[in-house]
Amino acid sequence: MKYLLFISLLFITTSSLKAQKKDEKNWKNNLSFSGYVRYMKSSSVINSDSIIADNLIHNRLRFKMDFNSNLTGVVEVRNRVFFGEATNLNPALGEILNNDIGNLDLSFIPHNSRTLVVNSIFDRAYIKYSSEKWELRIGRQRINWGVNLAWNPNDLFNAYSLIDFDYQERSGVDAIRFQYYTGDMSSLEFAFQPGSDMDRSIFAGLWRFNLSGNDIQLLLGNYYTDLALGLGWAGSLKNAGFKFESTYFIPKKDINDSSNVLSTSISFDYSTKKGIYFNSSILYNSSGNNRNSSSDNLFGSFLSDVSAKNLMPSKFTYFSQISGNFTPAITSSFTAFYMKGEEMMLLMPSITYEIKENIDSMLLGQFIYNNLNSKINPMGIGVFARLAYNF
Amino acid sequence: MNKYFLIVFAFTFSSIYSQSALEIIKITDSRLRGDSSYAEMTITIVRPKWEKKMALKSWSKGTDYSVSLVTSPAKEKGSVFLKRKKEAWNYLPTIERTIKLPPSMMTQNWMGTDFTNDDLIKQSSMVVDYTHKIVGTEIIENLNCWKLELIPTENASVVWGKLNVWIDKKDYMQLKIEFYDEDLEIVNRMVGSKINEYNGKKLPSRLEYYPLDDEGNKTVIEYKVWNFDVSIPENYFSTQYVSRLK
Numbered sequence: 001m002k003y004l005l006f007i008s009l010l011f012i013t014t015s016s017l018k019a020q021k022k023d024e025k026n027w028k029n030n031l032s033f034s035g036y037v038r039y040m041k042s043s044s045v046i047n048s049d050s051i052i053a054d055n056l057i058h059n060r061l062r063f064k065m066d067f068n069s070n071l072t073g074v075v076e077v078r079n080r081v082f083f084g085e086a087t088n089l090n091p092a093l094g095e096i097l098n099n100d101i102g103n104l105d106l107s108f109i110p111h112n113s114r115t116l117v118v119n120s121i122f123d124r125a126y127i128k129y130s131s132e133k134w135e136l137r138i139g140r141q142r143i144n145w146g147v148n149l150a151w152n153p154n155d156l157f158n159a160y161s162l163i164d165f166d167y168q169e170r171s172g173v174d175a176i177r178f179q180y181y182t183g184d185m186s187s188l189e190f191a192f193q194p195g196s197d198m199d200r201s202i203f204a205g206l207w208r209f210n211l212s213g214n215d216i217q218l219l220l221g222n223y224y225t226d227l228a229l230g231l232g233w234a235g236s237l238k239n240a241g242f243k244f245e246s247t248y249f250i251p252k253k254d255i256n257d258s259s260n261v262l263s264t265s266i267s268f269d270y271s272t273k274k275g276i277y278f279n280s281s282i283l284y285n286s287s288g289n290n291r292n293s294s295s296d297n298l299f300g301s302f303l304s305d306v307s308a309k310n311l312m313p314s315k316f317t318y319f320s321q322i323s324g325n326f327t328p329a330i331t332s333s334f335t336a337f338y339m340k341g342e343e344m345m346l347l348m349p350s351i352t353y354e355i356k357e358n359i360d361s362m363l364l365g366q367f368i369y370n371n372l373n374s375k376i377n378p379m380g381i382g383v384f385a386r387l388a389y390n391f
Numbered sequence: 392m393n394k395y396f397l398i399v400f401a402f403t404f405s406s407i408y409s410q411s412a413l414e415i416i417k418i419t420d421s422r423l424r425g426d427s428s429y430a431e432m433t434i435t436i437v438r439p440k441w442e443k444k445m446a447l448k449s450w451s452k453g454t455d456y457s458v459s460l461v462t463s464p465a466k467e468k469g470s471v472f473l474k475r476k477k478e479a480w481n482y483l484p485t486i487e488r489t490i491k492l493p494p495s496m497m498t499q500n501w502m503g504t505d506f507t508n509d510d511l512i513k514q515s516s517m518v519v520d521y522t523h524k525i526v527g528t529e530i531i532e533n534l535n536c537w538k539l540e541l542i543p544t545e546n547a548s549v550v551w552g553k554l555n556v557w558i559d560k561k562d563y564m565q566l567k568i569e570f571y572d573e574d575l576e577i578v579n580r581m582v583g584s585k586i587n588e589y590n591g592k593k594l595p596s597r598l599e600y601y602p603l604d605d606e607g608n609k610t611v612i613e614y615k616v617w618n619f620d621v622s623i624p625e626n627y628f629s630t631q632y633v634s635r636l637k
Binding site: 144169234270276 | 436438441443444464465466468475480485486487489490491492493494495496504527550625626628629630631636
């Protein structure tokens with residue numbers, strides 16, 4: 001992988017030099033730059049009455065270079081500065097952030113102290129070659145195969161958690177991806193995330209097509225130690241949208257092993273004339289818990305340990321969201337997750353106000369409850385206030 | 392010579408007058424669309440103390456295919472709306488995903504504006520979903536216009552209960568539309584102005600949508616570029632091309 005990236009970089013440099021020689025002015029026109037700066041103040045209460053506050057300055061820079069009409073290079077970096085009580089209470093924060101889970105270490109900690117932690121990570125760094133019939137991407141990228149909003153069993157490479165609201169872009173994977181367009185609405189795709197052996201790699205193919213108003217996708221692949229078979233479907237029932245997404249994981253070593261895992265998510269969405277949008281989903285994880293596991297880190301499982309095979313720790317999890325605009329400037333949403341068995345519920349209300357064209361503010365809450373012995377207990381509260389400037 | 396001219400002139404005139412309401416709507420609809428079109432426009436949402444301006448590029452082919460790319464502001468830049476017949480998708484560049492939209496999304500207001508997705512891309516609906524009647528003539532923008540009344544047919548899946556449309560007799564421009572709800576109460580008004588010539592076609596370059604319940608609110612569309620019968624590659628209207636539109 002390292003060699004591949006090295007060759008890619010060499011390729012970028014030489015072709016960019018060529019482009020530069022050809023037309024100096026054009027070179028500048030072909031470079032695009034965008035991003036945002038955000039400041040977020042968070043306050044959390046976990047299992048106690050004391051409030052822990054923290055601050056985050058969050059910047060994203062996106063660079064895109066069109067070397068010619070076919071070849072494009074993309075580099076995106078996420079810079080974050082943490083300071084405050086929570087940063088102070090977590091001496092390992094710098095080390096955790098420095099750990100890049102990809103094949104290449106593209107995460108840097110320019111400053112690491114108890115009072116201030118600075119982290120930069122390149123979560124996109126790839127080149128793509130696009131022709132009329134196919135596209136090849138090499139490097140750190142996002143491979144987004146999901147069809148649902150809340151949970152994506154088909155998202156083998158970049159499964160994510162909706163709760164991590166401050167990282168919409170998600171981390172990238174170091175991979176090679178080839179898409180071949182078999183028609184206007186159909187394509188074949190192959191993606192490979194290499195590891196030291198097949199049990200540490202993902203290699204999968206996806207076939208997409210449109211059939212009488214339905215988007216359908218079938219996938220087959222090697223997912224670490226499993227064989228993965230998947231189906232995704234996005235269609236409609238009358239005026240509502242209907243989506244189905246499922247992947248079946250079979251251990252390669254022993255096909256008769258009972259540790260096969262089925263991960264399935266079904267959702268409906270509907271939008272009223274007034275623009276109020278509803279989305280309801282259910283997730284079935286056959287390897288999930290059916291009863292309370294009394295885990296200390298259930299909230300962590302909402303966020304960090306997310307994979308296509310294990311999207312939620314519970315066997316059944318329900319999701320509902322309602323969102324809408326009060327005015328064009330004010331958007332509000334209310335999201336609820338309920339883990340059956342674990343008897344845990346997360347409520348997430350939010351309100352966004354677009355102050356000016358490129359400046360918006362957001363207030364978001366996360367309220368976690370569990371239900372033990374038919375008593376509802378608050379487990380934690382997080383309140384986040386964010387100001388963002390987009391450029 | 393003059394006599395012949397007069398006869399021909401009178402004949403043309405009378406034939407215009409004898410044109411049916413349906414023919415008028417068909418002509419205005421086809422002029423607005425062409426076989427295909429490419430447009431660059433800005434959309435401004437105006438509220439009493441707040442304003443938002445967006446820029447868009449938009450391609451369309453016939454009545455079934457259209458795709459729009461948001462080029463500003465920064466936060467929404469790169470978002471794409473694709474429509475193929477009855478299906479619609481939204482591409483969000485930040486999450487690099489194409490999301491299939493529920494059919495009900497089509498009747499909701501588009502990106503906080505005062506017009507619906509349907510208003511924006513289902514223009515042909517005026518031809519097929521309504522019955523048409525000429526109810527008078529009026530002067531708008533110094534132009535002699537027909538006033539037409541459009542009532543939805545029984546099975547039409549449209550939001551409106553009635554439309555009044557003013558169309559100028561010379562260039563078939565839609566200069567004013569009044570939108571009525573199912574209870575036949577007037578809810579929205581569209582006014583066209585600043586007539587420009589695009590590829591030899593005269594069209595209002597500025598369209599203002601007023602929701603009549605909310606004073607001080609409006610949405611303004613201004614066409615900067617509008618080309619008709621341009622050649623657009625077929626793959627522009629596909630889910631796989633949305634991330635490559637420029």
